[in-house]
Amino acid sequence: MEDGDGDELPLKLPRDSDEEDELPLILTRDSVLDYDQPSECEDQLPLKLPRESDDEDELPFILKRDSVLEDDQLPLTLPRESHNAALERFLGSDQETLNSVLTNILERFSELDADGSGTITMNELAAHWLSAATEVCKRPLSDSEKELIGASVQRAFDVMDLERDGKINKHEWLHTALLDMHPPGSVATEIITKKLRESEIPDIVAKLVHTWLSSDEMVCGMVTRKMLSTNLCFDPDVDTDLLDVLNAMGSDSITYAEFVANALRLTFRPVELYYYDLSKSFASVLSPVLLGQYEEGIWHTSVGVFDQELYFFGYILTCYPGQSAFGQPRKSLHLGHTLRTVEELNEEIKRVYFDYRPDLYDAFDHNCNDLSNHMVQFLLGRSIPDSVPCEICYKESDFK
Known part of the structure; x- marks a missing residue:
C-alpha cells in the first residue's frame, strides 16, 4: 500500500504530523491547555472541563477543599437530629440490644410513671414512696412518718427536676441514676445541678x-478515658476544649460525674x-498503761x-502542705474531691474567721479538729472520720 492512496483508508491517523486538522481530537501527554486563548479545535470538543481554572461559570457546581458551602448551594438541607430525639431513638432500640442495667432503670421509670405520660410528677413519686414504706413496715404509717417521707420526696424531686417544670423526664431520670452509680458527694451534686440549670445550651442534659x-x-x-475521648472525636457538637481536658487527666478511668x-x-x-501527733508518738506507747486501750x-x-x-x-492560718509549725504530718487521708472554687473557700473563711480565735478555743468542743470538720463539710458535704474528734487535741499554744 502506497502513501499516496489516502482514499483506501476510512480515517487517516498521521504519525508525527503537524497537521492538526487530520484528527478530530488530539490528546498529548504533559501538555497544558490554555482556555483563555482561542483554539482552532474548540469546535471539536463537546464539553470544556478546565483544570485549575478561575472561571467558575464553566462548571455548573464546583466543590473546593476547605471551602464552606452556603445553604443555598445545596439542593437539600438535612436538619441535624436534636439530642432529645437522638436519646429517645437510642432508648427505643430493641430491648435485646440494651444493657440489662439500663433496661432496669427504664422499667423503674415506667413503674413510677403511673399515667404513662412519659414523665414523673411529684405526686406519683410520693405515692410510690408511701406505698413502698407501708409495705416494708407492714402497718399504716403515722402522720410524722408521712411528713418525713413527704420532705424526702420533695428534696429528691427538686434535685432531679433539672428543668424546673414540675416533672421528671427520662433524660433527667437517667442523669440522676448515672450520678448515683459513683456519687460525687452532696456539694458536688448541688454545684453540677446549679450549673446545668444555668446553662444556655439546648437539651444539655x-x-x-x-x-x-x-x-x-x-x-x-x-x-x-481513652474510650470516651475516642468516641467524642466523632461527635461534631463536642467542644475541642473538652477533649483537651479529658486527654490531660492523669487517671485511666472517668466517672459520669467527672465527665459532666x-x-x-x-x-x-x-x-x-x-x-499530726501532738504526743510525738508517746500516745502509742503509754496509752495502754494510762488509758487501758491503744491510741x-x-x-x-x-x-x-x-x-x-x-x-x-490561735487563728485560721494557711501554708504550703507540710510547712506549718507542726512540721510534717504523721499521716494523711484522701477524703474526696470538691467542685468548690478557691474564691468560694476564701469567702467561707472570711465568714467564720472570728469564730476561731484564741479566746474561743476549747480543747474538747472548739479545737483544730472542729475547724477541719467545718471546712470538710463545706468542701465535700460530709464530716471527717469519727475517730478524730474523739482524740484530745491539746491547746496548740502549748506546743510552740
Whole structure:
C-alpha cells in the first residue's frame, strides 16, 4: 500500500504530523491547555472541563477543599437530629440490644410513671414512696412518718427536676441514676445541678446522657478515658476544649460525674486530711498503761486543698502542705474531691474567721479538729472520720 492512496483508508491517523486538522481530537501527554486563548479545535470538543481554572461559570457546581458551602448551594438541607430525639431513638432500640442495667432503670421509670405520660410528677413519686414504706413496715404509717417521707420526696424531686417544670423526664431520670452509680458527694451534686440549670445550651442534659451512654456500654457509670475521648472525636457538637481536658487527666478511668463536671468547665480538686501527733508518738506507747486501750496518737488535723494547708493555730492560718509549725504530718487521708472554687473557700473563711480565735478555743468542743470538720463539710458535704474528734487535741499554744 502506497502513501499516496489516502482514499483506501476510512480515517487517516498521521504519525508525527503537524497537521492538526487530520484528527478530530488530539490528546498529548504533559501538555497544558490554555482556555483563555482561542483554539482552532474548540469546535471539536463537546464539553470544556478546565483544570485549575478561575472561571467558575464553566462548571455548573464546583466543590473546593476547605471551602464552606452556603445553604443555598445545596439542593437539600438535612436538619441535624436534636439530642432529645437522638436519646429517645437510642432508648427505643430493641430491648435485646440494651444493657440489662439500663433496661432496669427504664422499667423503674415506667413503674413510677403511673399515667404513662412519659414523665414523673411529684405526686406519683410520693405515692410510690408511701406505698413502698407501708409495705416494708407492714402497718399504716403515722402522720410524722408521712411528713418525713413527704420532705424526702420533695428534696429528691427538686434535685432531679433539672428543668424546673414540675416533672421528671427520662433524660433527667437517667442523669440522676448515672450520678448515683459513683456519687460525687452532696456539694458536688448541688454545684453540677446549679450549673446545668444555668446553662444556655439546648437539651444539655439529654446531650450529656446520650454522649455518655454511647461509650458506657456496661452502664456502670465509669469508662476508660481513652474510650470516651475516642468516641467524642466523632461527635461534631463536642467542644475541642473538652477533649483537651479529658486527654490531660492523669487517671485511666472517668466517672459520669467527672465527665459532666468537665463538660460544664468545672474542676474537681482533691481534699486531704493531715494528721499530726501532738504526743510525738508517746500516745502509742503509754496509752495502754494510762488509758487501758491503744491510741495511735493525739491528733491535730488540718485540711489540704488548692495546694494549701488550712489549719487552726490561735487563728485560721494557711501554708504550703507540710510547712506549718507542726512540721510534717504523721499521716494523711484522701477524703474526696470538691467542685468548690478557691474564691468560694476564701469567702467561707472570711465568714467564720472570728469564730476561731484564741479566746474561743476549747480543747474538747472548739479545737483544730472542729475547724477541719467545718471546712470538710463545706468542701465535700460530709464530716471527717469519727475517730478524730474523739482524740484530745491539746491547746496548740502549748506546743510552740
